[in-house]
Amino acid sequence: MQIPVGVSARHIHLSQEHLTALFGAGAQLHPKKALSQPGQYASEETVDLQGPRGKIERVRVLGPVRPETQLEVSKTDLLKLGMQAPVRESGQIEGSPGLTIIGPQGQVQLEKGVIVAKRHVHFSPDEARRYGVRDGQFLTLRTSGERGLIFEHVSARVSPKYKLDFHLDTDEANAAGVQTGDEAEVIELDGLHEQEHFHGNEIVRVNSSPKIEKPTEFVR
Amino acid sequence: MQIPVGVSARHIHLSQEHLTALFGAGAQLHPKKALSQPGQYASEETVDLQGPRGKIERVRVLGPVRPETQLEVSKTDLLKLGMQAPVRESGQIEGSPGLTIIGPQGQVQLEKGVIVAKRHVHFSPDEARRYGVRDGQFLTLRTSGERGLIFEHVSARVSPKYKLDFHLDTDEANAAGVQTGDEAEVIELDGLHEQEHFHGNEIVRVNSSPKIEKPTEFVR
Numbered sequence: 001m002q003i004p005v006g007v008s009a010r011h012i013h014l015s016q017e018h019l020t021a022l023f024g025a026g027a028q029l030h031p032k033k034a035l036s037q038p039g040q041y042a043s044e045e046t047v048d049l050q051g052p053r054g055k056i057e058r059v060r061v062l063g064p065v066r067p068e069t070q071l072e073v074s075k076t077d078l079l080k081l082g083m084q085a086p087v088r089e090s091g092q093i094e095g096s097p098g099l100t101i102i103g104p105q106g107q108v109q110l111e112k113g114v115i116v117a118k119r120h121v122h123f124s125p126d127e128a129r130r131y132g133v134r135d136g137q138f139l140t141l142r143t144s145g146e147r148g149l150i151f152e153h154v155s156a157r158v159s160p161k162y163k164l165d166f167h168l169d170t171d172e173a174n175a176a177g178v179q180t181g182d183e184a185e186v187i188e189l190d191g192l193h194e195q196e197h198f199h200g201n202e203i204v205r206v207n208s209s210p211k212i213e214k215p216t217e218f219v220r
Numbered sequence: 221m222q223i224p225v226g227v228s229a230r231h232i233h234l235s236q237e238h239l240t241a242l243f244g245a246g247a248q249l250h251p252k253k254a255l256s257q258p259g260q261y262a263s264e265e266t267v268d269l270q271g272p273r274g275k276i277e278r279v280r281v282l283g284p285v286r287p288e289t290q291l292e293v294s295k296t297d298l299l300k301l302g303m304q305a306p307v308r309e310s311g312q313i314e315g316s317p318g319l320t321i322i323g324p325q326g327q328v329q330l331e332k333g334v335i336v337a338k339r340h341v342h343f344s345p346d347e348a349r350r351y352g353v354r355d356g357q358f359l360t361l362r363t364s365g366e367r368g369l370i371f372e373h374v375s376a377r378v379s380p381k382y383k384l385d386f387h388l389d390t391d392e393a394n395a396a397g398v399q400t401g402d403e404a405e406v407i408e409l410d411g412l413h414e415q416e417h418f419h420g421n422e423i424v425r426v427n428s429s430p431k432i433e434k435p436t437e438f439v440r
Contacts, residue, residue: 074394075394075397076296076390076391076394087366087367087397118366119367146307146338146373147307147339148372148373149369149370149371149372149395150369150370150371150372151369151370152368152369152370153366153368170296171296171391171394171395172395174294174295174296174391174395175369175391175392175394175395175396176395177295177307
């Protein structure tokens with residue numbers, strides 16, 4: 001049960017309001033490169049970040065725009081900026097700090113939205129069925145090689161907007177010595193050994209507590 | 221079986237010849253802070269690094285001087301410098317690349333010596349006996365918390381010059397969300413479950429192949 005690894009470098013999602021403030025009235029994002037998740041793209045646009053103790057330049061803006069601005073950085077980046085931020089799932093920005101975003105036409109003093117992305121695996125509903133995984137379930141994945149690591153408590157996210165991908169940030173990828181296109185192996189589902197509980201296409205429900213369907217979340 | 225974590229930021233060990241070339245005739249290192257390993261210290265001195273695509277300033281020189289110059293950086297640092305380097309144990313610098321080292325009194329074009337430090341645990345002989353570990357053995361360690369990781373194939377290094385410490389670089393520490401002073405748990409010795417094979421102070425030899433004593437290596 002192999003899953004492709006996708007490494008997320010630091011990036012920002014902008015609200016339409018902030019896109020306008022940073023790039024000017026009528027500004028739009030210009031897709032540069034499609035990302036692994038359907039409909040998502042890296043844009044031509046970049047912004048600079050000013051933290052309390054340091055600046056990071058040319059941070060890629062991902063599109064399309066979202067209801068709320070969210071900045072995903074690594075702990076290494078936070079050290080350079082001189083600030084701290086919580087490890088969070090995409091969209092969970094309550095209580096997270098802000099910083100100054102600098103664009104070609106203006107600046108935004110972000111109040112909240114700086115997070116370190118929590119590792120996770122994206123599945124389409126078909127892929128989830130095939131792998132015997134349900135939304136919100138925890139997986140244990142192993143990467144191989146001389147710096148191989150075992151990642152426990154990796155949350156599975158299932159949505160028609162998703163495609164199979166194990167998302168790590170650059171710190172995690174460097175620590176594991178992996179890059180986008182490498183693969184990780186699922187070795188456990190919810191703390192039970194995968195090889196004992198995964199049987200081909202059969203849907204496995206190792207946790208029988210009722211699952212309330214979450215509203216569709218924004219893709220990261 | 222808990223082991224303290226020691227995070228190694230980028231640093232350089234200099235030969236006397238290179239110390240002189242960088243800091244001038246008669247230069248000596250001035251100890252600033254003792255490190256966890258006996259006799260080792262961070263010095264007041266720093267150097268700058270110039271790689272093919274980028275520069276890193278104020279890299280700490282560790283003392284005392286060594287027979288050969290060795291630079292230990294993270295994969296994140298390598299990206300900034302614009303070069304690659306192998307993951308190696310301290311002292312294993314054959315075939316590794318060099319770069320330009322810039323000091324206040326001169327520059328050195330290093331021919332080899334740039335490595336990414338391979339994760340490892342230091343033990344004094346007494347600690348090794350107490351933990352039932354021998355030099356060269358592989359351990360599996362787990363860090364806890366929301367970014368907890370399992371590190372397999374961590375080599376144990378035993379020497380009278382060592383003191384108990386699990387050494388990670390900054391990428392690994394950021395990926396695991398740990399810092400110096402946190403603890404990691406040994407969960408396996410040589411692939412056998414620690415809890416099944418570790419019995420207090422008893423010396424456990426899970427691998428019975430004859431062990432040839434290695435010559436004392438330089439401490440990192």
